[in-house]
Amino acid sequence: MYNDKESQKIVDIIQNYARKHSLFILAYGTGCGAIEIPPTMTSRYDAERFGIRGSATPRQADVLLITGYLATKSLKRVIKVYEQMQDPKYVIGFGSCTINGGMYWDSYNTINVLDKYLPVDVYINGCMPRPEAVIAGFVKLQKLIQQGKADGWDIYKKNIDEYKANQKKIITNWVMPDFNF
Numbered sequence: 592m593y594n595d596k597e598s599q600k601i602v603d604i605i606q607n608y609a610r611k612h613s614l615f616i617l618a619y620g621t622g623c624g625a626i627e628i629p630p631t632m633t634s635r636y637d638a639e640r641f642g643i644r645g646s647a648t649p650r651q652a653d654v655l656l657i658t659g660y661l662a663t664k665s666l667k668r669v670i671k672v673y674e675q676m677q678d679p680k681y682v683i684g685f686g687s688c689t690i691n692g693g694m695y696w697d698s699y700n701t702i703n704v705l706d707k708y709l710p711v712d713v714y715i716n717g718c719m720p721r722p723e724a725v726i727a728g729f730v731k732l733q734k735l736i737q738q739g740k741a742d743g744w745d746i747y748k749k750n751i752d753e754y755k756a757n758q759k760k761i762i763t764n765w766v767m768p769d770f771n772f
């Protein structure tokens with residue numbers, strides 16, 4: 592017979608197994624990297640065989656895919672989208688621009704470290720990453736989910752003050768209510 596702790600562990604393993612094979616993505620096509628999404632999702636690379644498929648709305652999505660540079664104007668919309676998604680949720684930073692700004696590192700109107708504003712679970716490097724790299728990034732995310740280590744959504748809640756302070760440094764006309772957990 593299992594005690595409560597052992598039973599919970601078994602439930603977590605089963606839940607994580609199901610989650611990692613059912614990743615509905617919301618692709619926010621912020622930058623040029625978005626052009627690699629159609630070949631990744633269609634018959635040539637067929638991401639659906641990994642359980643990865645598109646979602647029409649944030650509320651049904653598990654993964655927010657930020658595909659490249661993010662303009663300061665878009666940041667507000669991306670935050671709004673992320674906060675509408677249900678837990679557990681994951682963020683993938685796609686392309687060098689999300690890691691360090693890439694070729695726009697000193698641009699006045701793009702952010703250059705996505706992780707300061709949203710919790711990124713996996714980065715896919717490259718400019719632009721090919722579909723093979725995109726799929727490798729998703730496989731990495733699946734491994735983290737199975738291990739219970741894809742916990743950016745929880746980190747966001749725990750460090751909400753820090754994230755909000757960073758967001759408000761960029762979004763000067765902040766008219767949204769702060770996210771209320």
Ligand code: SF4
Pocket residue numbers: 622623624658659660685686687688689693694717718719720
């Ligand atoms: S990493 Fe390269 S391909 Fe991706 S958005 Fe930046 S400049 Fe474009």
